[in-house]
Each structure stands twice: as C-alpha cells, then as structure tokens.
Amino acid sequence: QITLKESGPTLVKPRQTLTLTCTFSGFSLSTSGVGVGWLRQPPGKALEWLALIFWDDDKRYSPSLKNRLAITKDTSKNQVVLTMTDMDPVDTATYYCAHRTTVVRAFDYWGQGTLVTVSS
Amino acid sequence: QSVLTQPPSASGSPGQRVTISCSGSNSNIGSNYVYWYLQLPGTAPKLLIYRDNQRPSGVPDRFSGSKSGTSASLAISGLRSEDEADYYCSTWDDSLRGPVFGGGTKLTVL
Numbered sequence: 001q002i003t004l005k006e007s008g009p010t011l012v013k014p015r016q017t018l019t020l021t022c023t024f025s026g027f028s029l030s031t032s033g034v035g036v037g038w039l040r041q042p043p044g045k046a047l048e049w050l051a052l053i054f055w056d057d058d059k060r061y062s063p064s065l066k067n068r069l070a071i072t073k074d075t076s077k078n079q080v081v082l083t084m085t086d087m088d089p090v091d092t093a094t095y096y097c098a099h100r101t102t103v104v105r106a107f108d109y110w111g112q113g114t115l116v117t118v119s120s
Numbered sequence: 121q122s123v124l125t126q127p128p129s130a131s132g133s134p135g136q137r138v139t140i141s142c143s144g145s146n147s148n149i150g151s152n153y154v155y156w157y158l159q160l161p162g163t164a165p166k167l168l169i170y171r172d173n174q175r176p177s178g179v180p181d182r183f184s185g186s187k188s189g190t191s192a193s194l195a196i197s198g199l200r201s202e203d204e205a206d207y208y209c210s211t212w213d214d215s216l217r218g219p220v221f222g223g224g225t226k227l228t229v230l
Contacts, residue, residue: 037219046122046208046221047157047165047210047221048221049218049219049221052219060218062216062218063218096164096165104170104171105152105153105155105171106153106155106167106210107157107165107167107210108167108170110164110165112164
C-alpha cells in the first residue's frame with residue numbers, strides 16, 4: 001500500500017525559506033521508473049506542479065519557479081524534501097507530494113496535503 | 121493562467137451524461153498522454169483517467185476519456201450526486217519539460 005505524507009511549517013514569514021518533507025511508504029525511490037513530485041494549490045485555485053525527482057536523481061522544476069526551488073531525496077529514509085526560497089503571501093497554498101512512475105506517467109498516489117500560510 | 125484550458129463549470133442532472141473539455145497545444149496534449157483527476161472538497165486529487173482513456177482499478181466505467189489532436193474530453197455518464205467535484209486535466213509539456221494542468225472544472229449535479 002502506497003502512502004505519502006507531507007510535513008513542515010504551517011506558517012512562514014515573507015522572505016523566509018520553506019522546507020517541506022514528504023515521507024512515504026509502500027515503494028522505493030531507488031526503483032527504476034519511480035518518481036515523487038511536489039504540487040500546490042492556492043485556496044480556491046487550480047493545481048500547479050512545482051518539482052519532480054526520479055529514482056536516478058533526475059530533477060525537473062517548474063520553469064516559473066525554478067530559481068526558488070530545490071528538491072532532494074533520501075532513499076534510506078524514504079523522504080523527499082522540497083525547499084522554496086523567498087516566500088511571499090502569494091505562495092500561500094496547500095502543498096502536496098505525489099507518487100509517479102514512468103509507466104503510468106501520472107501522479108497516481110497523493111499525500112493529504114499541508115496548508116502553508118505566508119504572513120508576517 | 122493555466123497551460124491547459126478547461127471550462128470553469130459544468131452541470132447536469134442525475135442520470136445524465138456530461139462532458140468536460142480540455143484544450144492544449146502540440147507541445148502538450150498533441151504529443152503526450154492526457155490524465156484526469158477528481159478532487160472532492162477538502163481532499164487531495166485522485167487519478168481518474170490515465171493514458172488518455174485508461175481507468176485505474178476501482179474507477180467506475182461511468183468515467184471515460186478521449187483525445188483528438190490537441191484536445192481531450194472527460195465524459196461522465198449516469199451522473200450521481202457524489203460526482204459533484206472539481207475535475208482537472210493534465211499532461212506533459214515537451215517545451216516546459218514538466219507536467220501541466222488545466223484550470224479545473226467544477227461539476228455541479230443539479
């Protein structure tokens with residue numbers, strides 16, 4: 001059974017750096033074809049993809065946020081970490097991590113999401 | 121502004137058939153599979169359709185997907201009250217080198 005769970009601060013101040021951790025079970029990020037992505041959804045708005053990391057450490061970033069994002073994995077801990085610098089109130093959103101494979105090519109399992117509010 | 125274009129809303133009565141469209145371009149829908157997600161209020165998205173028209177295990181056959189050129193559609197037949205949710209289309213964009221999403225369609229069951 002594949003599960004994912006996001007953790008991190010619920011409140012960050014403007015210009016601070018956000019660090020979110022995705023802890024997962026039921027799969028290994030060292031298995032060929034497996035990836036974990038981060039996505040977000042501002043209140044009442046659409047989904048937005050942020051970053052993706054694959055089993056071979058291939059990393060992809062949203063072009064519009066590339067300069068602010070970093071994604072890493074710790075295979076031994078079954079964790080993926082996303083950092084986003086220079087946070088702004090417009091970054092207030094529910095942040096999700098999700099499982100992906102190169103076979104299905106979709107986010108087929110999602111975490112419950114974590115709401116991050118950016119406010120002074 | 122989302123890369124893929126969906127109507128913001130759709131509606132239908134119980135038992136009816138509803139379709140939701142998703143429009144893109146050659147760099148995304150035109151050259152990659154389309155995926156559909158369902159999001160109930162206050163919950164995470166759930167994969168509904170993958171590879172244009174495939175249903176994951178557990179998704180009723182009332183849901184079907186299709187694609188033609190740079191557009192795709194999700195059809196829901198035998199509409200039920202529990203189908204009331206937000207629906208998102210998604211695909212890979214070769215120019216952006218990553219997944220892209222539509223703006224979402226809020227389905228109301230009258």
